[in-house]
Amino acid sequence: MFLHRHPRLIPYLLLLPGILFLVVFFLVPMYYLGFTSLQSGDLFAGYRFTWAWDNYRDAFTLYEGHFLRSLQYAGLATLFAFVISYPLAYWIAFRGGRWKNLLLLLVIAPFFVTYLIRTLAWKTILADQGIVVDVLRALHLVGEDGRLLATTTAVVAGITYNYLPFMALPLYVSLEQIDTRLIEAAEDLYASSVRAFLRVTLPLSLPGIFAGTLLTFIPAAGDFINAELLGTPRQLMIGNVIQSQFKEVADYPQAAALSFVLMAGILLLVLLYARAVGSERATRTAA
């Protein structure tokens, strides 16, 4: 009866579970993170809320290098993941035929093994005396005393590998939705296949590209496992700093401030990116 009299409340009631979820698992932790990031003190004397903006100043001045490195590695990994995934997704979507499902399963197969173990496996594969490095040495692609493990290459490769499915799957979804008659029509109108790809297929797959790059870039920028296991102290990313500030130094306010800066930075980049791509185009369904 109540709802009969107030029909306008129905949509809000339907939204309620979602809103509650966001409040409990997003807004409250965010608020608390922000609150912690403005505290000062130490583990034994206790942390007090003092509007300690210094934490943010330190985040920029002390860890600028780590931030830039994280963005750089995440950007490179996203680029490589895209270059690898696009042909892969294209092939599965248009040429996969009855093997489509099996091929997709293969793309996500690594996810059946935990992240940590997958990354540790790369330590063995890229080991200084391992087969990969031996082959590259024989081909003179790395120097006689050169190595792959504990280098920037290894870290970026590890991130690319670990986040590849996040790129490949959205690409596949948007490519798979494309009405192939549109491509045929383009070719009927004398577009070369390259031109048809550039003018028809690529623009129609834009939502997939947009989603894929975000799904890859955002977690990659905060990653710390790959740098920890496959890099040296010179490759460590901002995620490593946050982890050590929190766990080892127990400087919770500093860790919180760093997390906030990382989030804000990523958000800003995403907004710029969305503007550049045109958010309406990017999120419109391919159909």
Next chain:
Amino acid sequence: MTGRITRRELIRRGAAGGVLLGFPSILAACGGSGGIEGEGAEPSETAATTVSRELANRLVFANWPFYIDVNEDTNERPSLNQFTKETGVEVRYLEEVNDNEEWFGKYQAQLAAGDDIDRDIVVLTDWMAARMIRLGYVQRLDKETISNASNLQEALQSPGWDPSRDFSMPWQSGLTGIAYNKKTIGKVTTIDQLLNDPKLKGKVTCLTELPDTVGLVMAAQGADPSTVDAGAFDSAISALQDAVDSGQIRRFTGNDYTEDLDTGNVWACMAWSGDIAAGLKNPDIEFTGVDTGSHLWTDNMVIPNGGDVFTASTYMNYVYDPVVAARIAAYVYFISPVVGAEDEIAQFDEEAVGNPLIFPTEDMLSSTFIFDAEASDNPEYKEKFQAVIGA
């Protein structure tokens, strides 16, 4: 600020702020003011008088992985079984301590709030044991019950943070020195070579534990790591920073350095004696003390608040029996703190007899240092060290 609040609340707030739990009450009271170390957070004085001399049914023992004897065939732990047989106390043995700081972080809120963490004994490294005592998180041992404490090695009897061992008993000790690959690089005995030899560029690892890494470098620079002063500390940090910047140091590691040694990724590194004493897969790896001073560290048993003091003390007494100590030492291959274990070890492991990494000679021990426990836990030092190891 709001008005008066009780100490209990203060402690709760400080701790909850520490673990970043979102309790609305903290938000309301404008901040987790006060700290863990509130008034009255003195080491507990009550335990010794309130001990009931009655064994509990169960002992919960939290230890590091691979740190007690295991029968590889049956997967049982003989020394624990025997304890159960002798006393009727079941032991719940948890391999849950992987990192001092991590373990502390996990239980700090509960300990600060005075809650029982359901652990009767936990094994922690010197500086963390010292912190637990300082914060009043552990109970006095029932020393009358631990008559075997007389078997404790003299060198370990009075650390600065627990001078008469009222709160702690050593579990095992170990040396931090250098492990090297005798085939690829030959014997490496100095920290200077580790940090500066161009032949070792990118083939060296150091440890993520501050006392080990900074201690060895300080000793190599002629400073005294047992009483750290800021100048000497900074000088060691800058030597490490140079070695990181030049690419000499490949990584800072925990236990996983053994894997890099085995596979040949690393040719020489700072290492823990027991890891190498037990023998790696690669037969070319050897361990040596450092001429300028190796680090002698100890992991200690303490009884967290809420643990059963009499049962825990009974267990401590049991492991200070030289035969039991020898049984454990024959498996873990670190340094046994129990005098007499050496005489008994032959019955468990012939090869361990006379192994200087398990039973170091006087000569070896004379060139060791014990790192300043207070400095290990100094936030400023820790921050500087973390900055070097890359974060």
